[in-house]
Amino acid sequence: MVVCSCNAIRERDVREAARSGVDCPLQAYASLGRRPRCGQCIPFARALIAEERSAAA
Numbered sequence: 001m002v003v004c005s006c007n008a009i010r011e012r013d014v015r016e017a018a019r020s021g022v023d024c025p026l027q028a029y030a031s032l033g034r035r036p037r038c039g040q041c042i043p044f045a046r047a048l049i050a051e052e053r054s055a056a057a
């Protein structure tokens with residue numbers, strides 16, 4: 001599933017970034033070499049990251 005349609009970032013990409021240590025959408029997108037544009041995806045990306053981080057804890 002696509003999380004960020006502006007940047008074509010998939011749910012899997014965001015989850016992998018979260019598992020590798022990023023803890024916010026901005027960092028996750030930066031780790032993929034991208035930047036948020038419209039910002040619409042940020043709440044969803046944040047929720048995915050929080051889920052991965054709590055699963056890892």
Ligand code: FES
Pocket residue numbers: 003004005006007035036037038039040041042
């Ligand atoms: S959908 Fe992610 S910045 Fe627009």
